[in-house]
Amino acid sequence: MFEVTMDLYQDWINTVKEVFRGSGHPLPDDMSEADIATAYFMQTMDEDSARKQSEANKLRFDELQQTITHNLESLIVPDIRTRTGYEGSQFQFKWVYQQGEHIIEDHSQYRIPLGE
DSSP states (O other): OOEEEEOHHHHHHHHHHHHHHHTTOOOOTTOOHHHHHHHHHTTTSOHHHHHHHHHHHHHHHHHHHHHHHHHIIIIIHHHHHHHHOOOOSEEEEEEEESSSEEEEETTTTEEEEOOO
16 A cells, blocks of 8 residues: 655664764774674773664664554555545655654654754
8 A cells, every 4th residue: 555665773773873974983894783883982981882773773663663564555645645635555754853852754844853
């Protein structure tokens, strides 16, 4: 019924890589996602804590994606249609950081703020 594209964790990883690149300290191209996430959290904590935070962050993104998938037909698509007027059946959800965390749907410009 709906065609959905979504990899929120990969969106976050790509943002982390851009942050490192923009800081003048690009990460190696062959670095694993887990190591990229750990490197990010090691900016503010020790390696063991960073690894734990990295795993918790991955789980958080997995849960967000499951929640969107689970509620897509019953809650999210009707809200998209009401708020944006988008009537298509293709949905591309992405994680972005723009003055806080958001999930946006590219076709409709629907935005889900995360956090407070």
